[in-house]
Amino acid sequence: MATRYETGNLGEQQTAEFLTRNGYEIVCRNYRVKGGEIDIIARKDDVLCFVEVKTRAKNALVSAEKAVNKNKRRLLVRAAQRFLSEYGEDVSGRFDVSAIEVEGNRIVSLKYYVSAFDASDYICQ
DSSP states (O other): OOOHHHHHHHHHHHHHHHHHHTTOEEEEEEEEETTEEEEEEEEETTEEEEEEEEEEETTOSSOTTTTSOHHHHHHHHHHHHHHHHHHTOOSEEEEEEEEEEEETTEEEEEEEEEEEEOGGGGOOO
16 A cells, blocks of 8 residues: 555656646645645646645545545645746646546556636736
8 A cells, every 4th residue: 555645646646747748847746835835836838837736545535636626726826926936937828637546556547637727816916
C-alpha cells in the first residue's frame, strides 16, 4: 500500500509526463510559498499554466475535482501571484487541474481540465 506522499508523487509525475507529451515545457514543480503551493508550473506558447494535481483512490468519497475547493483555489491564485512577481513573468496565465484516479499503485485515469476555474474571483490585492 502506497503512502499519501507516494500516491501524490505518482500523480504529479504522470501529469508532468502528460504535459510534456502534449508540448508543454515544465517550468517548475512544487513551487512553495507561505500559504500556498503549486504542484506544476508549465508553459505552452505564451501561456503559463498553474496546475493543481489531485490524486485519489478509485471510488474515493471526495473526487479529485471536488477537492479543489474555493479555499484551495484562493491559495493557488495567491501562490501564482507570488511566482509572477518573483520571476517577473509577463505572460497570460491560467489555472488547470489534473485529476488522477489510482487503484493500488496503478493509475486508472487522468482527466486534465484546461482553465478549470476563473482566477478573477480570487485575486488578492
